[in-house]
Amino acid sequence: MYPKIKDFGDQALLLEWNNEISLSIHKEIMRYKHTIDSRFQSIVIETVPTYASLAIYLNKGANKEAFISELNSDLLLSEIIQKSQRIVHIPVCYDIEYGWDLPEMAHKLNIPIDEIISRHIDQEYPVYFLGFLPGFPYLGGLDSKIAFPRKATPRKQVDKGSVGIAGSQTGIYTMDSPGGWNIIGRSPLDFFDASQENPCLLVPGDLVKFYKISRKLYEEIYFQVKNQNYSLRMEVRDV
Template sequence: MNHKLTYKPYNEKSILVEWPKVIDEAILNDILQFKAKIEASEGFKIMSLTHAYQSLLIHFKKEIDDFDAIINQLKDIYSSKAEVIQLRQKLWKIPVCYDSSFGIDLEFISKEKNISIEEIIERHSKAIYKVYFIGFLPGFLYLGGLDDMLATARKATPRQQIDKGSVAIGGNQTGVYPSDSPGGWNIIGKTPINFFNVNKSEPCFAKAGDCIQFYQISKEEFNDINTLVAHDVYLIESEVINA
């Protein structure tokens, strides 16, 4: 599917490509395909390719002398009828303890939405979330697919400290804090899994296009998995969903 894109100089070494301003899985797939085509092309020397919900920032190794010429090349690559590149994507299954000692905003959401805490947990854990991109903090996954019933506005006054592993809802998104940090999202649970490990060859196990599904565990199970993670012997359950 070809979308109507806009191309504009971003700085002397970069070009910003923008898609329609909607959060959509088809747009994500289109961005990932375009990234893969650029990476497979031989005419560019690329420093990095960074995408968000509806944009792709192409950062070249050298300054761009002729932006129009480069943009025309990019347009040709985008619209080319080259064989669609099959992207290997995974579904990662993430354990979450929704105990009230971790899910400190569960009661607030329950009262605001007039639903039980049990229903919040059921709705949150049965959904399959798409990873759109990684940002804000290293290892912070921007996920699409939150049940509309659970959408809850960010707090007017952020907390000064959110624990690493906290699972939270902010607006119409859910996510996991990969490290201790301030934050204004509503905390509903905690996972013992590391979402970012600088000592790994791939510090973040997931990538854009992958999927995440949370599943409920007890506090005892949380402690057991936490011990395995601390000893670097825990393997996150996953399956290939597109290969």
């Protein structure tokens, strides 16, 4: 599965795979990303993965043609990158107080609110990439029964921790922001902290599993996080 290589302005390249959201493409992209990040540090500033493409930003003066011919060689194919995977459990309070759009979704999808929640909780979601806001995880694998289009007019403010649905994706607002995702609940966790060595709670390659908490437990966890004595529920699985 070789990607198509395109110029992306003066100092960048774009690798494009089949234009679809799939786990096999995601794995290929991450393999390319890790290989390029580790092997070409001297000429690559950074790489940005998305669902079906990888942007490669090059240093000024980098030899683009030589780099492209390296990308086209089989060198890259030998590397195996991910041996294990984190499954991160994210607590979410799905009360209407936080799940602003649940009533409308229930009405338009003709599915009871409780079933929307249980369908959201049932899946394990791969983190495809981070974008939109610092640390914002794009999660694929949403149950197609609860897929729901973005709001026609974005809200001026969505609160930090809000869990949303946009089309067949789900995601978490890592900070207060305007936004058009349908909000179904809120997590009390901190998903981005620039002062940490690893600022993002979730990274591409992780699996996310949501679990339902009460308003009371939301508050308890919220203050544990604030006082830095919350320990994240997660496990590591071989892949």
